[in-house]
Amino acid sequence: MTDITTEKARIGAPSAQPFINGFTEEGESLSPLNAAESKSPLAGEAVKRHSHGGGVGVPDSSRAGRLTSYKLADFKPLTGMEEDWRFTPLKRLRGLHTEVLNGAAPAVSVTAPDSVRVETVGRDDRRIGSAAIPEDRVSANAWENFAEATVITVPSEVQVDGEVSVLLTGQGTEASAQHIVIVAEKFSKSVVVLDHQGTAVVSENVEIVVEDGAQLTVISLQEWNDDAVHASSQQVKLGRDAKFKHIVVSLGGDLVRVTPSARFTAPGAEVELFGLYFADAGQHLEQRLFVDHAVANCKSNVLYKGALQGRNAHTVWVGDVLIRKEAEGTDTYEANRNLVLTDGARADSVPNLEIETGLIAGAGHASATGRFDDQHLFYLMARGIPEEVARRLVVRGFLNEIIQKIHVPAIEERLTEAVERELAATNH
Amino acid sequence: MSTLEIKDLHVSIDTEQGTKEILKGVSLTIRTGETHAIMGPNGSGKSTLASTIAGHPRYNVTSGTITLDGEDVLAMSVDQRARAGLFLAMQYPVEVPGVSMTNFLRTAKTAIDGEAPKLRTWTKDVKAAMAQLRIDADFTQRNVNEGFSGGEKKRVEILQLELFKPKFAILDETDSGLDVDALKVVSEGVNRAHGEGNMGTLLITHYTRILRYIKPDFVHVFVDGQVVEEGGPELADRLEDEGYDRYATGAGAATIAAASAAAQA
Numbered sequence: 001m002t003d004i005t006t007e008k009a010r011i012g013a014p015s016a017q018p019f020i021n022g023f024t025e026e027g028e029s030l031s032p033l034n035a036a037e038s039k040s041p042l043a044g045e046a047v048k049r050h051s052h053g054g055g056v057g058v059p060d061s062s063r064a065g066r067l068t069s070y071k072l073a074d075f076k077p078l079t080g081m082e083e084d085w086r087f088t089p090l091k092r093l094r095g096l097h098t099e100v101l102n103g104a105a106p107a108v109s110v111t112a113p114d115s116v117r118v119e120t121v122g123r124d125d126r127r128i129g130s131a132a133i134p135e136d137r138v139s140a141n142a143w144e145n146f147a148e149a150t151v152i153t154v155p156s157e158v159q160v161d162g163e164v165s166v167l168l169t170g171q172g173t174e175a176s177a178q179h180i181v182i183v184a185e186k187f188s189k190s191v192v193v194l195d196h197q198g199t200a201v202v203s204e205n206v207e208i209v210v211e212d213g214a215q216l217t218v219i220s221l222q223e224w225n226d227d228a229v230h231a232s233s234q235q236v237k238l239g240r241d242a243k244f245k246h247i248v249v250s251l252g253g254d255l256v257r258v259t260p261s262a263r264f265t266a267p268g269a270e271v272e273l274f275g276l277y278f279a280d281a282g283q284h285l286e287q288r289l290f291v292d293h294a295v296a297n298c299k300s301n302v303l304y305k306g307a308l309q310g311r312n313a314h315t316v317w318v319g320d321v322l323i324r325k326e327a328e329g330t331d332t333y334e335a336n337r338n339l340v341l342t343d344g345a346r347a348d349s350v351p352n353l354e355i356e357t358g359l360i361a362g363a364g365h366a367s368a369t370g371r372f373d374d375q376h377l378f379y380l381m382a383r384g385i386p387e388e389v390a391r392r393l394v395v396r397g398f399l400n401e402i403i404q405k406i407h408v409p410a411i412e413e414r415l416t417e418a419v420e421r422e423l424a425a426t427n428h
Numbered sequence: 429m430s431t432l433e434i435k436d437l438h439v440s441i442d443t444e445q446g447t448k449e450i451l452k453g454v455s456l457t458i459r460t461g462e463t464h465a466i467m468g469p470n471g472s473g474k475s476t477l478a479s480t481i482a483g484h485p486r487y488n489v490t491s492g493t494i495t496l497d498g499e500d501v502l503a504m505s506v507d508q509r510a511r512a513g514l515f516l517a518m519q520y521p522v523e524v525p526g527v528s529m530t531n532f533l534r535t536a537k538t539a540i541d542g543e544a545p546k547l548r549t550w551t552k553d554v555k556a557a558m559a560q561l562r563i564d565a566d567f568t569q570r571n572v573n574e575g576f577s578g579g580e581k582k583r584v585e586i587l588q589l590e591l592f593k594p595k596f597a598i599l600d601e602t603d604s605g606l607d608v609d610a611l612k613v614v615s616e617g618v619n620r621a622h623g624e625g626n627m628g629t630l631l632i633t634h635y636t637r638i639l640r641y642i643k644p645d646f647v648h649v650f651v652d653g654q655v656v657e658e659g660g661p662e663l664a665d666r667l668e669d670e671g672y673d674r675y676a677t678g679a680g681a682a683t684i685a686a687a688s689a690a691a692q693a
Contacts, residue, residue, distance in 0.1 A: 339526075370525070374485065379522040379572075382482050383536035383588065384510035393535060397526030397571070 062354060063290060063320040068133045072144045075137035084136055087316040087348050089284060092255045094201045094229045095175040096138045101145035103174025106200045108150045112164040116190070117153040127151055127181050131207035132235035135261065135290075139233040142177035142203035149179035152192060154216070160190040163219075163408055170200025170228055178204040184216035186239075191217040191408060199225040208236035210244045212266070217245040219406060223418065224253035231257045238298075240266035247406055248275040248304075250285045251418055261290040264327075267297040274303050275317075276402040276415070278422045279345065281310025288318040291334075293327035302334035305402050307395050307422075308345035317367075318350045323360060331361040338369040339398050341391070392423050430497050430513070430595045432458045432481075432628060437492035439473075439480050450476045452653035453492070456630075458596060463622060463629040465639060465664060468650030469672040474632045475519060477650075478600040481630075482516035483509050496595070511540050513595030517585040517602050524572035529584070530554075532572045533591060540592050557590045561617050579610040586617035597621065598630045603638035615641030636668040651675040 066084075067074065078097045080090045090097060110118045121127070128149060134140035154160060166180070182192055194206065210216045222230060230253055236244055250256045262271045277285045291300045306315045317336040338347035351365035372394055380390035399419055406412050439451035450473045458464050468474050480487045481494060483506040494501040496512055504512060524532070533554060538544045545553075558565065561583045573581050582602055589597050599618065603611055615638060622629050622642075631642060639661070647663040648655045649672075656675055657663065 375522045376524050378484060378506060379518070379524060380527075380532075380536075381506040382510055382516055382518075383532075383592070384507050384539035385536055386507050386539065387505075389535065389539070393527045393531065394524060395526070397528065397531070400526075 063322050063352065064292075064324070064354075066135060068135050069140060070129065070133060070143055072137065072140045075134075075140050078137055084288065084318075087314075087318075088257060088286060089255065092229065092284065093138065093231070094173070096201065096203045096229065096231055097141065099175045101141055101175050101177035101203060103176035103201065104171035105147070105176040105178045106168040106170045106196070106198065106202055108178075108180075109167045109169070110150065110152065110164065111167070112152070113160055113162060115155065115158045116160060116164055117151075117155065119151045119153075121149050121151050123147075123149070125149065125151065127183065127207075128179070129207075130181070130183075131209045131237040132205055132233065132261075134205070135233060135235075135259065138203045138231045138257075139205055139259070142179070142205050142231075142233075145177040146179040146205070147177075149181055151181040151183070153183045154185060154188040154190040154214075156185040156211075157187045158185075158190070159188065163191040163193050163411075165193050165195060167195045167197065168200075170196075170198030170202070170224065172199060173201050173227065175201045176203075178202050179207075180204070181207045181209075182216070182218065183209045184211060184214040184242075186211045187213040189215045191219070193408070193411065194218065194220045196220070196222045196224055196228075196230065199228050201229045202231075204230065204232040206232060206234040208234065208244070210236060210238045210242040210269075212239035213241045214239070215243040217247070217407075219247045219408070219411065220249065220258065221411070221415075222248075222250040222253055222256045222258070224256065226252065226254060228253040229255045231259075233259045233261070235261040235263070236271070237263050237265055238269040238271065241268040242266075243270045245272045245405075246274065247402070248273075248277075248287060249402075249415060250275075250277040250287070251422065253283070253285075255284045255286075257284075257286040257288075259288045259290075261292065262300065263292045264295050264298040267295050267329075270299040272301045272405075274402050274405050275305070276399055277304070277306040277315055278399070278419060279306065279308045279310075279313035279315045280422065280425060281344075282312050284314045284316075286316040288316070288320070290320045291322070291332065293321070293323040293330045293332065296327055297329040298327065299330075300332045300334075302332075303402070304336045305399055306336075306338045306347060307341060307399060308338065308347055309341040309422075309425075311344035313345040314348075315346075316348045318348075318352070319365065320352045320354075321363070321365070322354045323356060323363060325356040328357055328359040329361055330357075330363065333362065333364045335366040336368075337398075339395065340369060340371040341395065388423075392420070395419065395423055429460045430628065431460075431495075432501075432514075432596045432630075433493075433495045434477075434481075435493045435495075437477070437480070437494065438490045439476055439487050440490055441476075441486055441488065447488075449490070450487075450653050451480070454653070454655060456648065456655070458628040458630055460595065460628050461625060462646065463631060463642065463644045464646045464648060465631045465633060465644035466648050466650055467633055467636070467664065467667060469675070470634065472650040473653040474634075474650050475600050476653075478516055478519075478598045478630075478632055481509075481514060481598055482506065507539065510536075510594075511542075515589055515592060515594035515597045517582075517589055517597065517599045519600040519602075519604065521573050521576075521581040521585055523574045523576075525574060527572050528568065529570055529572055530568045533568075533588070536588070537591060553591065557587055560620070561587050561590075562613055563587060578605045579607065582606060582610070582614055583617075586614050586621075590617055590621050593621070593624070594627060596628045596630065598632070600632050601634060602631075603633055603635060611638060612641060618642055636664050639664045649675060
């Protein structure tokens with residue numbers, strides 16, 4: 001095994017190893033937070049009972065044991081030592097974990113075909129809490145503080161032409177809370193784009209319900225200004241034979257932390273979780289996902305790809321996949337690939353796969369972090385290709401795999417351009 | 429008619445033990461239409477010469493010149509050298525992730541020619557060249573060199589040689605690691621490119637085997653960073669019989685002088 005960071009071998013050394021050979025992989029020891037007393041159907045107690053018979057003796061190391069609660073007070077103040085915060089620079093959260101989140105939330109503007117219902121509702125709306133329960137303190141803080149929620153409903157059997165576009169425009173740097181609910185009713189088919197722009201310091205909860213037989217794609221774009229701080233818990237609950245595709249694209253912002261969770265409640269459902277991130281100097285882009293295979297015969301496929309450039313560019317990817325005892329016939333695969341373009345950047349990548357039954361169709365994970373090095377550059381330049389073109393070729397090819405999965409031409413174009421802009425900023 | 433001229437070239441590298449001189453005054457002139465073979469034992473500096481011509485940053489030229497039709501090659505960046513008409517077929521081609529062969533070949537051709545190739549003829553040219561080198565058509569969809577076998581990588585190097593049509597091709601041990609069939613296929617490719625009459629070839633090899641398929645006009649023997657003997661194709665035959673032993677380092681200047689004298693004769 002070659003340590004890629006020191007591998008600046010001469011061109012001419014045999015490249016026996018595959019390109020992405022910095023195989024970063026470690027078992028994650030999850031934190032002992034485990035005290036939910038909440039009676040909610042989605043809360044910690046119920047989650048524990050589900051997998052381990054009443055929550056007695058739940059191993060702290062299991063993702064199933066993670067505290068979930070609607071109450072901020074149930075979560076202890078963060079120290080940064082917690083398993084799920086150990087990579088996050090708390091100082092840069094700008095109060096999302098400590099302040100009352102009463103700043104102006106990003107303004108919501110929805111463009112949708114007439115067939116889609118868009119409502120702004122109060123905290124007491126019955127749909128609040130239908131798919132999500134906070135899994136960390138910052139999310140619970142938003143839950144406790146949001147003033148109103150936007151609810152987007154795609155009615156039963158409606159197939160939406162074009163996409164539902166939700167523009168979220170930051171209103172400044174006061175810490176704020178946001179709440180969005182997306183309901184794809186039975187047998188509907190739609191695409192929803194959450195487009196985050198401007199400057200904000202916001203903790204956001206996005207609840208997504210995909211009812212029986214529905215197909216939903218949610219694309220969450222984080223193209224914030226450089227000073228934005230964004231924590232986003234995006235939780236989806238899937239019904240029988242439901243199909244859900246989630247694409248997280250994080251490009252802008254000082255600190256962006258997206259935590260998608262997918263929970264299967266009935267057999268035959270399928271999720272695809274894709275992500276693309278491009279961190280520049282000083283940016284912290286974090287993604288932690290959880291796929292909870294709690295029932296039989298569901299499928300999940302995860303692929304996140306990231307590029308990093310510049311000093312102290314930092315990306316974090318943690319993928320927790322849990323296959324519970326009941327989830328026979330599960331088919332799951334998760335992978336993370338990172339491409340480090342310059343010195344001084346850091347990519348953390350931690351895949352965690354917990355399997356409690358052997359009766360599954362398949363389960364796998366992969367993680368690899370490689371660098372764009374002098375050898376690639378020399379090879380391409382020796383064929384007449386100028387340096388900046390060579391760099392673009394490689395990064396474009398690497399990230400295109402995710403962009404191609406979006407299938408919304410306007411957004412694909414926009415992201416391709418955004419990646420080009422990021423690359424243009426590299427010329428140093 | 430072009431000329432690649434190397435004059436009294438001294439090249440060193442930085443090692444942990446300090447600076448090490450590898451080329452100790454190499455002079456060589458190659459003209460369009462000529463094939464020069466550089467032969468020598470391992471560690472004699474053959475590959476260093478190839479990489480230095482291409483502009484690899486590891487090699488520091490401490491004195492001497494390389495010119496292409498009078499232009500200072502050493503002042504050019506790596507990509508400028510390629511666009512000026514120099515092509516290095518590498519000993520160990522690098523795998524480039526995320527870049528398909530199709531995209532790579534077209535981008536390089538565009539850079540070298542200064543304009544995009546006409547799509548229809550280009551696709552046809554690529555297909556035909558691949559077929560002649562017995563490269564599977566599906567290679568165009570794969571990433572550059574990724575997962576290719578050693579022989580496949582060498583064929584793809586020659587594919588580029590045929591498509592990019594350089595003024596001078598430098599083949600750095602293209603024959604090493606090839607079985608006889610692959611060696612024939614690769615040699616035919618080089619001969620086709622050379623046969624068009626617009627290219628000079630610098631063939632660097634440890635073995636004489638490839639010289640059965642590619643006929644050199646001149647043979648230069650490299651030992652310890654210097655040319656110790658020069659001659660025509662007959663010198664290669666002699667090396668085949670006798671090996672490099674008679675050039676053993678430390679044999680002294682007299683031997684080298686004698687060898688040079690013999691070459692002149």
